[in-house]
Amino acid sequence: MKKRKYSCGLDAAIDVMGGKWKGLILFWLADGPLRFGELRRAVEGISERMLILQLRELESRGLVHREVHEQVPPKVEYSLTDFGRSLTEAITPLGEWGEEHMERLEATR
Template structure:
């Protein structure tokens, strides 16, 4: 992951949470732990490589926890840490904004 250039807190948040899938991953993990295959099913347009990279990045900064269960085959679950769960307000707000933007765009298209 790139380093923050300006030291601005907003830049730091965008560096960690930016990209197409990271907030979406947090959204799904807010419901509870999920296995890799469950996340792939919930997000069918994400590639396996991108899912792996984004989960590792979120784990590296302490927002996601990876738990490996000693079974055969090994069972791996991903869950949010306490810090990751604190992002619920942000995720909810972004969802509200996304809904408003979609309605706005649909209204503009109908008016045209």
């Protein structure tokens, strides 16, 4: 019998979203496609290099789609795939919980 990589569904979901930035990138892409610069401005505090790395990983996992428009200057847009949208739907209640309890969480930090 093949040993499973994940111990449970939460383990698998956290692996896909692990780290500080992926959830924020997914959050901002939930409203629609964004160009790289727009996404960088939206995700406060992320470096250009880190954004590139995180987008590549999200794209390799099938959560984000990268579309290059052949024009001068080049235009690249990022959007959620159906798979990525399904993840943002799953984490939306977690974000709502965070909003509801933000003051308390900040006070205990």
